Amino acid sequence: MSPIRPVARRAAAAIAALLALASVAGCASSSDAPYTITDTWVKSADSGMTAAFGLLTNTTDDPVTIVSATSPVASKVELHEVVMGDGGAMVMQPKPGGFEIGPHETLTLEPGGFHIMLMGVKQPIVAGDDVEITLTMDDGSTLTFHAIAKDFAGANENYTGGVAASPSPSAAA
Amino acid sequence: MTERSQGAEERDDAPSGPSRRGFLYGGVAVGLGAAAGAAAGRAGLIPGGLPDRPDTAGVNGASTVAFFGPHQSGIETPPPAFVAYLCFDLRDDADRAALGRMMRLLSDDARRLMAGEAALADLEPELAARPANLVVTFGFGRELVRRADPGAVPAWLGPLPSFGIDRLDERWTGGDFLVAIGGDDAMTIAHAARLILRDADRFATLRWRQDGFRRSYGTDPSGQTMRNLFGQVDGTVNPVPGTQDFANLVWATEPGWLVGGTSMVLRRIRMDLDGWDKVDRAGRENTIGRRLSDGAPITGGRETDAPDFDAVDALGFPVISSDAHIRRAHGASPAERFVRRPYTYDETPPAGELSDVGLLFATFQADVERQYVPVQRRLAEADLLNVWTVPVGSAVFAIPPGCTDGGFVGETLLG
Numbered sequence: 001m002s003p004i005r006p007v008a009r010r011a012a013a014a015i016a017a018l019l020a021l022a023s024v025a026g027c028a029s030s031s032d033a034p035y036t037i038t039d040t041w042v043k044s045a046d047s048g049m050t051a052a053f054g055l056l057t058n059t060t061d062d063p064v065t066i067v068s069a070t071s072p073v074a075s076k077v078e079l080h081e082v083v084m085g086d087g088g089a090m091v092m093q094p095k096p097g098g099f100e101i102g103p104h105e106t107l108t109l110e111p112g113g114f115h116i117m118l119m120g121v122k123q124p125i126v127a128g129d130d131v132e133i134t135l136t137m138d139d140g141s142t143l144t145f146h147a148i149a150k151d152f153a154g155a156n157e158n159y160t161g162g163v164a165a166s167p168s169p170s171a172a173a
Numbered sequence: 174m175t176e177r178s179q180g181a182e183e184r185d186d187a188p189s190g191p192s193r194r195g196f197l198y199g200g201v202a203v204g205l206g207a208a209a210g211a212a213a214g215r216a217g218l219i220p221g222g223l224p225d226r227p228d229t230a231g232v233n234g235a236s237t238v239a240f241f242g243p244h245q246s247g248i249e250t251p252p253p254a255f256v257a258y259l260c261f262d263l264r265d266d267a268d269r270a271a272l273g274r275m276m277r278l279l280s281d282d283a284r285r286l287m288a289g290e291a292a293l294a295d296l297e298p299e300l301a302a303r304p305a306n307l308v309v310t311f312g313f314g315r316e317l318v319r320r321a322d323p324g325a326v327p328a329w330l331g332p333l334p335s336f337g338i339d340r341l342d343e344r345w346t347g348g349d350f351l352v353a354i355g356g357d358d359a360m361t362i363a364h365a366a367r368l369i370l371r372d373a374d375r376f377a378t379l380r381w382r383q384d385g386f387r388r389s390y391g392t393d394p395s396g397q398t399m400r401n402l403f404g405q406v407d408g409t410v411n412p413v414p415g416t417q418d419f420a421n422l423v424w425a426t427e428p429g430w431l432v433g434g435t436s437m438v439l440r441r442i443r444m445d446l447d448g449w450d451k452v453d454r455a456g457r458e459n460t461i462g463r464r465l466s467d468g469a470p471i472t473g474g475r476e477t478d479a480p481d482f483d484a485v486d487a488l489g490f491p492v493i494s495s496d497a498h499i500r501r502a503h504g505a506s507p508a509e510r511f512v513r514r515p516y517t518y519d520e521t522p523p524a525g526e527l528s529d530v531g532l533l534f535a536t537f538q539a540d541v542e543r544q545y546v547p548v549q550r551r552l553a554e555a556d557l558l559n560v561w562t563v564p565v566g567s568a569v570f571a572i573p574p575g576c577t578d579g580g581f582v583g584e585t586l587l588g
Contacts, residue, residue, distance in 0.1 A: 127275075150372065
C-alpha cells in the first residue's frame with residue numbers, strides 16, 4: 001500500500017485515455033456496439049480478492065451507468081473506486097450507484113482508480129489465464145468480455161473492510 | 174497508433190541490401206543529376222548530395238515494424254541499431270498449457286509495444302510511445318518444443334556439433350526460450366525488456382542476456398553493410414529480403430507447426446583485438462579476402478561483386494588465399510547459404526585485459542544441418558580468421574511463424 005498523489009493519478013489517466021482513443025480507433029467492430037471495453041486485464045491471484053482493469057467506452061448519445069458485474073471465477077464482483085481514507089492513505093470501496101459514463105466518453109479502469117473487484121476467487125487465477133466478466137448497465141443491457149491475467153506487483157490498496165487485495169504470488173515470494 | 178511514418182513503410186516494405194541501396198541512391202542521383210551525385214560521392218558528402226540536415230524532429234521514434242504477418246518480424250526486417258537477446262530456462266512446472274499462456278501474454282506485449290502502445294499493466298506508458306522500429310522475435314529451444322510435443326522437435330534443434338575451434342562458455346550457451354528485442358533506441362528496448370522479463374518470470378528464469386549494437390540510426394545510409402570492430406565490412410553476402418531466393422533459404426517447410434518459421438543459430442564470437450593490432454593492413458585484407466576500404470573482394474570490383482576465386486597472381490598463386498575467410502565461407506552449393514545478422518558486443522573485460530569484444534552472430538536458415546553446419550565445419554577446419562576469433566557461446570532456436578490479429582506466436586505448436 002502506498003499513498004498516491006492525485007496529480008500523478010490525473011496524468012496517468014490522461015495518458016490512458018489518449019491510448020484508449022488510439023486503440024478504439026483501430027478497432028473496426030467497436031463502432032457497432034453501444035458499449036465497448038478494450039485493453040482488459042486482471043491481476044493474477046491464488047485466492048481472495050483481485051481486480052480487473054480496462055478502458056470502458058460509451059459510444060451512444062446518452063449517459064450510461066454500469067450497475068453490477070459478475071464473473072464465473074469469483075463468488076462476488078463489485079465496482080470499486082479508490083478514495084482518500086481517514087488515515088490519509090488511499091482505500092478502495094464500492095462506488096455508490098456504479099460507474100457513470102457520459103455520451104461518447106471512456107472510463108479508465110486502472111490500478112489506483114476505478115476497477116472491477118473480484119471477491120472470493122474460486123480457484124487460482126494464473127498469468128495468461130482468460131477470465132470472463134459480464135457488466136450490466138442501467139438500461140438492462142450487458143457486456144461480456146475476457147481479460148488476460150497478469151502478474152502485477154501493484155493494485156494493493158486497502159479495502160475499507162481492512163483486507164488487502166491478494167498480491168500476486170510472484171510479488172509475495 | 175494508426176499512422177505510419179515514412180520510416181516505418183521503408184522498414185515494412187522495402188528490401189535492404191544492395192538492391193534497396195541502389196534504388197534509393199540511384200533515384201536521388203537521377204533526380205539531382207548524375208554528375209552532381211558523383212561529385213558529392215567524391216567529396217565524401219552524404220550520398221546523392223542530400224542536404225546534411227540532422228533529424229532533430231524525432232521522426233525515427235515513431236517508426237514501427239509490423240507485428241502480425243505470416244512470418245515473425247526481425248528476420249527479413251532491416252537490422253535496427255541495437256539488439257538485446259534474452260534467453261530463458263523454463264521453470265519445472267511450465268507445461269504445455271503454461272507455455273501457451275506465456276506466449277499469449279508475451280505476444281500481446283510485443284504487439285502493443287511494437288505499435289508504440291503501452292503494454293497491459295504498463296506503469297510507464299510514456300516509455301512505450303517511441304517505438305523506434307522496436308521488433309520482438311520469439312524463438313523456441315529444444316526443451317520448449319519437447320514439452321509442447323515430443324514428436325514435434327526438428328532433428329536440427331539442439332546443440333550444434335562441436336567444432337575444434339569452439340571454446341564455449343555455459344554462460345552464453347544453450348537455453349530453452351529466446352526473446353530477441355531489436356530497435357533503434359536503447360531506452361525503448363530497455364522498457365520492452367523489463368515488461369517481457371516481468372511477464373515471463375512466472376514461466377521461466379533468465380539464463381543469459383546478450384546485448385549488441387551497430388551504427389546508430391542516421392549515422393550510415395540505410396541498408397549499408399555493417400562493420401565489425403576489426404574494421405571489416407561484415408555481412409555482404411546475404412540473400413536479398415523480399416526475393417524468392419530469400420524465401421527459399423529461410424522459411425521452413427517442415428515440420429508442420431514451423432511452416433513459415435525458420436531456425437536461428439546465435440554464436441558469440443570473441444574477437445582478439447590485441448592480436449589483430451599486430452596485423453598490417455595487407456595481412457588483414459588477405460585474411461578475409463576483401464578490401465577494408467569498401468568491402469570489395471580483393472580481386473576487384475565493388476562490395477557486392479562476386480569474388481574471383483580462380484584469379485592467380487603473376488607467380489601463379491591464388492589472389493584470394495586458399496584459407497581466406499570468404500573462400501572458406503563460400504557455400505559448396507547454392508543451398509549452403511543463410512541469412513547473417515551480426516551485431517557487435519563490447520563488454521567489461523577481465524582484470525588486466527583491455528577489451529572483451531566480438532560479434533553476436535545470428536543466422537537464419539530453413540534447416541540448420543543442411544545449410545549452416547557444412548559452412549561452419551569448413552570454417553572450423555581452416556579459416557585464417559580463426560587466429561583472431563573464438564566462438565565462446567552457441568545456441569539454436571526454432572523461430573515459429575508469425576500470427577494474425579487475435580492469435581499468438583507459437584499457436585501452431587501450443588494452440
